[in-house]
Structures are given as C-alpha cells and as structure tokens.
Amino acid sequence: MTDDLSPLSALSFAVLDAEEEHRTLLHSVVLVARAIFESEASSIFLLDSLTSELVFEAVAGNGEDFLVGSRFPASKGIAGWVLDSGQPLVIENVADDPRFARDVAESTKYVPSTLMATPVICDEEPIGVLEVLDPGPSQRSALTQLELLSLFGLQAAAALRLIQRSRAARSRLIMADGEFAELVEVVRMLEGLDGERRQAGLRLFGSMRTLLTS
C-alpha cells in the first residue's frame, strides 16, 4: 500500500477536503455495527505505523464522548493480535483476565465481557481493527457473527482508506513547502466566487496554461 500521491491526486483530495464526510462515514459503520449486534459499543482503530500505536478513529456507544483520538500500543492485547495476524476473533470472558481489565479500564473506562474483533484490510495489509464489545443475545452462531463482522470490516476499510488518503494529501502539500497549498487556496476561492470575478479568474487560469505550455 502506498500513499505516495501525485501532486494532482494530492490537490484533488485537498480541494475536496472531505475529512469530515469521511469521519461521518466511519462513524456510521460503528453506529450500524453497534445496532446490528445490539452491542454496548463499537470502535474502529487505525494503525499509526510511525508510532506503532492503534488510534481510536470512531466510537459508537460507551466511550463515544472521549475515546476518539486516544491511542495504545499496537503490540498489546487482542486488537494487537488481530492486527498482526489479520484474523478476526470472538473472545468471551475477557474481563476475567485481571491484566486485560486493568489496561482497558485505564484507557477506556469500560471492561467488556465479550469482545469481537476483525482486521480492517486494505491492499493485502491490515491497517486497523474493528471491534464490537458485548454483543446482545443473537440467534446467529458465533461463526456467522464473525462473517457479518467481517462485512463491516470491509466498509471500515473503504472509509479508513479515504481518510488515510486525505491525510496523505495534506502532508504531501505541506512537504512540498506549501507551493501547492497556495494553488488549493486559489481554487477554493474561485469556487466561492460568482459572476464577473469568477469568469475573470477562469480567464486568468486559461492564460497561465497558455503561458506554461507555450
């Protein structure tokens, strides 16, 4: 997987500036997952490969108010194993493990009894983890629950990928010493104009292109 975006792609993502929409999409995945599984909470984590940490990107239910943005080591616990192995799991009696309970309670203020987790896979690589905590009683077997959870994992992958690309686009523009950021700002201003000023701006662009290609 690469986020080595071309300047044109970076500009497109930056002009789109859709982080908020992508976050809404991500949040909707955990909202629906929580509703379908009748669970206490559902979360999506994104791997920060620079720090080897998992970061809460979206939370529905318990912890929704304060967990987004918090992080913990990617090598730890069940989420860490799911990320490393790329395999989903359902684990019950989680709270019986005092070490798990203490770690989780310190960071999330909630200790589940049952934890379902699936990797979020993009281009053959796990880039995050989707968790559902304490699903309600279900007619489905644990195996079919895993299958259903993996479908939400596919949705989460699409949303997380968009967020990653947006962020990569922004950092690409910053790394280019701001030379393209100026262009993004001009395009944004142009979008906000109407009438004669917009036409004048577009004519100016046309002239620039003629100048650059001549």
Next chain:
Amino acid sequence: MTSESDRASQFARPPLTWNSAGRDYAAMTVPAGWPAAVSPDAAWGNATGAGVRVCIVDSGVEDGHPRVGQVQASYAVEEDDDGNCTVAKVPAEDMSGHGTACASIVRSLAPDCEIHSVRVLGHGLSGSGEALLAGLKWAIEQRFDVVNLSLSTTRRKFVDNLRALTDDAYFGKTVLVASAHNLPIESFPWRFSSVISVGSHDTGDPGQFFYNPSPPVEFFAHGTDVEVGWLAGGIRRATGNSFATPHIAGYCALILSKHPDLTAFQVKNLLYLTAANVRGAQ
C-alpha cells in the same frame, strides 16, 4: 539428544525422482500395516501424544499454564533494523494469549506430547510475513512432527517461498496444520495442498471433525465457543478457525504417537478416513 543446530544442519531436501526406472521394486515396499477397518480407535486409540514433538508457531506460549503444562522450549523470530530475521531462544511468554490458546487445545487432546513454541508475532514484529516465513522455516528445519500454524499471510510476494517451505515439510515428514482465513480473502499457506488446512464447524463437539469434499479447506473442526487457556493462567471461550486448527494438530499428534512412521500424506489420509462424515472404511 539431537540439538536444534544438528537438526538444521542435517536438514536436506530429498533427491528428486522423475520415474521408477532402475528401481528395485521390492525395496519400494511400504509397510502400511493398516488394519482392514480404519476406525478412530485404530488411528489413535489409547494414544496420548507421547514421543511427538508439536511446535506452535504463533504469539508465544505461556509456560506452566494449567491448560498447557510444560513448554519444552521457546524461541522467537527477531528482526534487525534491516528487516533480517533470525530465530533465538527466549523466555517462554505470550503477548496476546493466542498461542497459549492453541497450545492448550493441542494439550487437551494429546496430554503427553512435547509442546514447543516459536513466536512470530508481537514484541515489535510487524506481522508482515517475513517473521512468519522465518519462524516456519526454522520449525520445518527442526523436523518437528507437527506444526500448528493458526496464522496466514495475505501478501502474494511470499507465496513462492511459502509453497517451497510447505513442500519441504510435507516431504520431510513434518505435518503442517494450517488455519484457513476467517475472512473470504486469499491468504497463505492454508491454500496449498501440502498442508492440512482447517476451518471451523459449529456443532459444538470437540471430538468431531469433518472432511470437506469441496476443498481447499480440507477439514472442519471445533472452532466455536472453544474453552481455551489464555494469559496469566486464565481461561476464555474463543471462536475462530485459529482454534479449530489445533484440534486437528492434536489428532495428528495422537496418530503419530500411535503410528510414528507415517508420512504427512498418510496422516492426512487417516484423518480423511476417520472424519465424522466419511468413516467409510469401518
């Protein structure tokens, strides 16, 4: 006692054979010695796993866990800054509980087998496939009788190397039991015919396994709500193909305990003949 380095230095791929020209056919006689009726009792009745070395390639195994008992030896793949992987002896520990869970299932079926551990996940290992490949290669070179691999990689660049490794295991009399992915995606090495691939059934009966007439997943074993050992001597219930796989690994240990000379091909055949939905030879 043969050391790890001795085993590794003795490891050599068998010579290639293209046809039987010039061979002494009498010398090719294979003492199968199978009973006329192949039943679970004939395959592993009264076996305890004694004399069989099982290696768990995973996140490590907690030594002395009540559901695991003694871990004979613990190793781990270590990655240097350039991404080169080596295998070193380490204190027995498990970062996530998953490897301990797998070992506890093998132990529940084969109480007297030896359990060895090679950690290929955790402790900063990226889980990228290089560590998996290095750990698996090392385990095959050590000629373990059974290797439990409740892991796979989705990265295609490892396919050729993995296929060569699993072939080495198959012809080297190491039974490699590999977990199918829980997601409907391509991953390896469970897709290869040289391994025994395992998915979950949900009958809830740990004593039952099925042959899949539509492979590549060849066997289904108990993989839902499985009671397993976890960290700090704990016990949990877990669901996933990861936990079905060590059931088959456990049966392989029993079979090899009773019939130590069987090849990987013959062990797979015995599993087939004793599967709950086959049993035709009885």
